[in-house]
Amino acid sequence: MLVVFVGCVIFLFLIDQVYEIIRMVERIALNANVNLIYVETILKIIGIAYIAEFGAQLTKDAGQGAIASKIELGGKILILTMAIPILTVIIETVLEMIPGT
Secondary structure, three states, X not given: OHHHHHHHHXXXXXXXXXXXHHHHHHHHHHXXXXXHHHXXXXXHHHHHHHHHHHHHHHHHHOOOHHHHHHHHHHHHHHHHHHXXXXXXXXXXXXXXXXXXX
């Protein structure tokens, strides 16, 4: 219980910094004329990775390594699912660059 509490307190202290990083990335994307949907998707993917890692570490600390592995697998599947639209755009862009297709 102490590990969960300390982890949450640390996260709450870092929320302001995380918010500033997200705003900075969005400003850079706007200046570079990048579609914000892709930036938001990437930020969500990063968030999923951190949350899955946090959950896996908590369950490992509780002695539940098998559950931790399942949490990591679930996080990876969610990341892959969210990345499919970005991968599709990248593949379509590469195919458009190839002459004769």
